[in-house]
Each structure stands twice: as structure tokens, then as C-alpha cells.
Amino acid sequence: MIFTELVLNNFGAYAGRHVINLRPENNGTMHPIILFGGMNGGGKTTLMDAIRLALYGQRAKCSGRGNLGYGDFLTQLVNRQTLPEQTTEIELSFESIFDNHWQTFKITRAWKRYPAEGKDSISIIRQDGYDSNLQENWDEYIESILPLGISNLFLFDGEQVKELAELDAPPPSVVDAINSLLGLELAEKLAVDLEVLASRKRKDLASKAQLATIEEIEAKIKEKEKAEKIAFDKVISLEDRLKKAHQKSDRASSKFRTEGGKIAAERSSLEEQKNNLIAQQKKQQEQLRILAAKTLPLGLIDNLLADAEVTGKQELKIQQFKQAQSLIDERDEKLLAYLKDIGTSEEYNTKVQFFIEEENKSLENTINSHGSAYLEITEDEFQQFISISKNKLSLQQKQAKDILNELQQISNEMDAIDKQLTLAASPEEYDKLQKAKDRAVQAVSQCKSDLDLAKTQKNQLTLEIEKAKKELKNYSQKIIDSDNNQHIVNSITKVQKTLELFKEKLTLKKLNKLENEITECFRYLLYKSNLVYKVVVDSDSFSLSLYDPQGKLLPKQRLSAGEKQLLAIAFLWGLARVSGKKLPIAIDTPLGRLDSSHRTNLIERYFPSASHQVILLSTDTEIGEKEIVTLREQEAIAREYLLEYNADNGHTTVNSGYFW
CATH class of the missing domain: 1.10.287 (Helix Hairpins)
Known part of the structure; x- marks a missing residue:
């Protein structure tokens, strides 16, 4: 059996029609792996559910169904933006043996948001033609090629592997699958039929009373x-x-x-919050009034303060000029007297005196140009003015700004509480x-x-x-006392005992082969291949026991979490090999808690060899950049798809390629 194509139309997160080629070949060469990449919640499990639903319909064991009736479950699977008149469809195409010939099949299941009678419609196309007989008896036919009881051994997910790895014995669903896979249920069915026959004969043997x-x-x-x-x-x-x-x-x-019921229930708490905010508001307002009583109001005349600073500097400069002028006059007189004493010429003395007079005029003009001083400020007063206008005022303005911001925040919180109280129910x-x-x-x-x-x-x-x-x-x-029928009943009892013995021997024979397959698979997957020499399967519970090369029992608890998962995978792989059925394998989130060495073994050894067709649905942290390179180098991948989920519209699209 080979899956060749999956078509999703308005199914789950897949809005519109998506056609996915599943054929395990590329350019005419067979490669087993079909790889899907997607983040958690991106639609990987939905793909697995689509395959199960297409094959088994109402009997499918899909994730998220729980106790939902089939009709409600189908409604849940309709894409949320699908219009009432639009149809949701799943089409699964595959190839399988039919009447001793390799033939093509297409299963189509369709329904609307509220399906009539809580069911979907199914159509079966075989060899490009509708097959009504196969359509009416589809459940019986699919049981002949991929029975529902064993489907979880071929279509499974990482969580199933984790659960199987942690349990001492397989869960009942896996035990039933093992019985079905090994043919052991036939003996049980025959035992039931013999009991029915014996019951009929006992009636014939009994008296009227x-x-x-x-x-x-x-x-x-x-x-x-x-x-x-x-x-x-x-x-x-x-x-x-x-x-x-x-x-x-x-x-x-x-x-x-x-x-508003919830708000009404919280009214007293909200009112208490509001009272606290009012108290905070009053406290901040009082702080603002204290600042206003100091130098803060000067901030209203910033321009005048700047002008006063400029004027003050000018007046101080004029004062300095006036103080210097008397000293300069005294120095000039001493200079001219000195020149006469040393006997310089009259012409030279006249030029020096002219220069001094011109300089004095220039200084006097400078003093006069600044006008008269009306501030009459001293140096100490000017420094005090600068301290107030530059330092204290700036600090108080910052404090005032912080208080105003706090008041605004308090006001916003009070508005929000008022709105809530307005919405509160009476x-x-x-x-x-x-x-x-x-x-x-x-x-x-x-x-x-x-x-x-x-x-x-x-x-x-x-x-x-x-x-x-x-x-x-x-x-x-x-x-019972009649000879003829007594003989039949006695014979049935003997046959039942023989059948029980046959079942035991058949179980041992099958389990011996299964043990060899599981052992080979487990040792193949382990990087420490000498850790386990033999895996033994219990004939009653199908639990696994491990033995080391010295023949001593190896407690399962000694295995790491990753080794336990590899054992669970080897168990499933061994079952698939013993069944003799050539079926596809699909694995959702396959790598779980495996460390790098075990992950490498699974990538290199299990995935390319698990089956002729292996569908992998992985996140970017499971099959990462290193692992995808390894699989590509092995030429194990036929097709790569990336499931990209758009959080804005809640839709997933299927694109060619992988994360890298």
C-alpha cells in the first residue's frame, strides 16, 4: 500500500483547497521519506487526523475528538471561515493490491458545517471509475488491508511513543493490536464460536424442567x-x-x-481603590501648593529672568570699567612724567599723550554706550540671583513636572475605575x-x-x-446426559483445550520471532549496541524484559529516557516487520526527548528503513538543520513541505521546501 495524494478542502486550519503529493519518489527514483515541517499548532496533527478520518470515517481514532458524537466532531473540523453552503472535503489517494492486481484508489469524504444525520458522504473511485460495491462495503475492505486495530502501530505520534516508553506493559489498545497483528485473535474468535455451539447442544440435552x-x-x-x-x-x-x-x-x-456582574461583585474593592487614589491626589496637590509658595512661580517669567541675567552681567562689567578708569588715569600721569624725566623729545611725548587720550575716550564711550545702571546689582546679589534662577527654580520645575505626571496617572486610574463602576450591574x-x-x-x-x-x-x-x-x-x-450430543459437547471441551494449547504455542512461536525482530531493531538503533543482548516479550502482558550480554536481567529503569523511547520505537518497528504487511508509516513529532546521539541513530537508521513510505511531521527543533542535511545526503527524502501558520487569519498553507 502506498499513499499517493492527500487533498484538504476547508478542513481544520486549511482554508480553501490544498493538494499534497505523497508519492515516495523523485524524478522516477524511489525515496521513502515525505517530510512535513511545521511549528506547534501549525496543522501537523490535523494532517494525521485527515488520513485516519479518510480511511476509517466514524471509527477513526482522531485527536481532540474525546466524547464528541461524529456529527459534532465533523462540525468542529470545518474551517471557521467556511460559508454554510460550502463543503469540507478530504481526498486520500493510494495504490494497493486488488484482485491480485496493483490498482489505484481515491477515497473522498465530504460534509457541510452541520452534516445531515451527523454523517459525511463517502465515494470510492477505483481505477478512475466509481465502485459502488466497494463504497457500501468500505469498512470491511479497509480492514483487509489496514485494520483499524493495528493502525496505531503504523500511524502514531511522539506522545504515543513516550507513553509506551514509560509503561511497564503496553496499554490495552496496543495489546489488542498485537493480538490482531500476530493472528492470535482468530483462536479467541474460534473459542467463542465453539462456546456458542456448545450452548446450543446443551439446550438439546436438557430435560424440559x-x-x-x-x-x-x-x-x-x-x-x-x-x-x-x-x-x-x-x-x-x-x-x-x-x-x-x-x-x-x-x-x-x-x-x-x-x-457587569463581576464588576458589581468587586464594587467595594473598586471604591476602596478610588478612595485611595483620591487621598494620593490630595497629597500630591498639597506638594504642588508647597512648591508654588516658593520660587516655582518665577518659572512664569522665564523671558524676564533671562533679560535680567544679561542686564546684570552688563552692569557688573560697567562697574568694573569705572573702577579701572581711575587707576588707568593715575598710571597715564606717571607715564607722561616718566617720559619727561628721561628726556624724550616733545614730539614723541605729544604722540604718546594723544594715544592715551584716544584710549580714554574709547573707554568712556564704551561705558556710556551701556547706558545708565538701573538694577544697581552687586556681584554677590548677582550670584544669588543666578543660584535661584538656574538651580533652585530648575529643581522645583522638575519636581512640579513629576507631581503633575503622577496626578495625571492618578486621574487616568480614577477614570478607569469610574468607567468600570458605570458598567457595574445594579x-x-x-x-x-x-x-x-x-x-x-x-x-x-x-x-x-x-x-x-x-x-x-x-x-x-x-x-x-x-x-x-x-x-x-x-x-x-x-x-448434560445425552450420548450423542454429549459426545459433541465433550469434543468441544477437548477442542477448546486443544485450541488453548494451540494458541499458547502459536503465541510462543510468534513472540519468538517478534523478540528477535525487536532485539535486532533496538540494537541497531542504540549507539551502545553492547548494552542489550536480548529482548524478551512476556506471553501474557506483552511487557518487555532486557538481558545484557552476560545473560543477566537489565532493569528497564536503568535506561535513559531517550533509550526507553528507542525501545518503544524498536517495539513498534519489530511488530511492523513481523506482520509482513507492506504499509506506509506516518509519525507525528517523532524525536521527543532523544539526546543528540540517539537522535542521530534514529535519523540515519530508522527513518530511511522503517518502511517503503515514511511520512514525518516535525518541528524545527526535532529534525533541525543538521538532521535535514543528513537525510538529504542519504537521498532518503522524496518530498519536503512546510506548513506555515498565519496567526492573523488562523490559516495554514502548505508550501514546498523545509525550514532550511
């Missing part, structure tokens, strides 16, 4: 089976009621919140909303209680049915 007793017991069994069916239906109905009660409770809680409306919410919560609690009681009653009836069947069997065994 004994027959009446048997019929009474059988009637009792039928009555209880009918009651069990009613109890089962009641459980299903109550589960639906519980779901609706949860929805109603959610709506009541939402209404309580959106219509006491009467609050009481109404609270009662509606309490009733919804009480309804949920009552539904849970009713459901638990119904499950208990159903389980009790199941136990009573089993007890009655055992009573019937024991009674029938005691009343």
Missing part, C-alpha cells in the same frame, strides 16, 4: 442486557446533557462577566445574574452526579450479566 431453567436464566440475561443497553444510552444522553450544561454554565459566567441585576450563574453551576454538578450514578448502574448490570452467563454455563454443564 432443566430447559425451562436454562430459558429462565437466558431470559434473565436478555432482560439485563436490555437494561444494560438502556443504561448505556442513558450514560450517552447524560454525557450530552453534561456537555450542554457546561456550555450553559460557560454562557452564564460570560454573561455575568460582560453585563444590585437587582447583579442578584439576577448571580442566581443564573449559580443555577448553571448547580446544573453541571447535578449532571455529573446523575452521570456517575448512571455509569455505576450500567457497570453493575454488566457484572450481573457476566454472573448470569457464568451461572448458565455452570448449570448447563451439570445437566
